[in-house]
């Protein structure tokens with residue numbers, strides 16, 4: 346343990362607050378100071394200094410009154426700016442929602458509040474979570490703490506930076522095609538994308554509803570799990586959230602699949618080497634590693650970008666200047682108002698996706714694009730089901746490369762989309778996956794391993810992630 350609360354784990358923070366060794370106010374204050382010192386990394390769009398101090402004071406009052414404190418008492422968290430906190434601006438990284446203040450809040454926020462967590466800020470992200478670097482944020486990109494000239498990954502890059510840079514103990518993101526796991530890998534922290542339906546999305550601004558899931562960042566697997574345990578579980582306000590039965594007990598010795606398609610062309614040699622080492626260590630601890638095949642992986646990016654754009658074009662139709670956020674000045678008529686509002690309010694990538702999505706859903710093209718993508722999505726999911734008949738989980742890289750330079754892929758959307766090559770299929774299949782640091786490149790950049798599980802077996806993939814974490818200590 347070090348003396349600054351910014352360095353503590355979830356458990357250390359809670360214990361110290363409970364024992365009265367530190368006040369929640371002091372733990373929060375230390376993080377707010379750190380946030381101010383580190384503004385150049387642009388982790389947050391809105392710093393919630395006043396609200397955070399109030400929340401912390403409330404916890405300290407409860408403790409003084411002898412009331413019981415929650416499992417996250419006094420733990421400062423970063424919240425991606427597409428998750429609603431009542432009364433706090435929610436921009437989604439977009440100009441169109443610049444001044445929008447939500448009147449209600451997400452179920453995950455209610456649960457975290459109930460557990461005693463403190464929200465220190467709304468973190469930066471790609472506009473409406475569309476992107477892999479945070480460079481699509483209207484509020485400027487976040488920077489990777491390992492090298493500020495490099496991207497932190499995205500779209501939940503701000504939360505990853507905040508956690509990696511000690512500007513929060515843990516954080517929330519959303520993951521539609523990799524947006525928690527990719528920035529976790531590039532910033533050297535843990536990122537969990539739960540099973541579709543494991544966490545309520547009430548109060549998460551929708552991007553692609555058949556894929557979106559709220560996920561967690563932590564510096565350790567234990568921290569990640571502590572936050573996940575608070576936010577998981579059925580919520581009657583989200584019709585896709587699930588009631589789950591007790592999980593299958595995890596066998597001590599696991600059979601771990603090594604999907605050949607995830608180690609092919611395009612994978613950085615250092616990352617491959619790091620994953621091979623990780624697999625060898627798992628073998629040494631008694632697990633079996635066997636090759637498996639997911640033959641439809643090659644269609645993942647194509648299928649993902651048809652489905653997510655189709656859903657986005659529909660979900661984003663609501664931003665028309667009438668009910669939410671930005672409205673263009675002095676339009677001639679209603680249609681003109683819609684046009685100008687959307688032209689001014691949305692950035693290039695969001696416009697590109699709305700156009701693509703509208704196209705693939707339009708009469709005459711619907712079956713050829715959207716219909717076909719849905720069928721291939723089923724084939725991709727079936728590949729996983731077949732693999733899970735013989736293995737307990739899968740081990741893959743999270744990202745084909747380490748953090749690249751800011752600006753490097755901004756003029757080439759396809760190159761940018763390929764950053765998600767190892768993560769999107771998991772959303773298409775609705776599975777849980779965690780990215781955990783497994784090595785460092787020669788240039789000092791973090792490398793992430795991805796462990797993919799059967800539906801609702803988060804505990805199993807987290808236990809594998811914990812082993813990978815231990816091997817590195």
Ligand code: GLN
Nearest residue numbers: 474475476521522523524
């Ligand atoms: N990078 C992917 C995209 O741009 C995934 C984003 C996400 O998971 N929100 O769509």
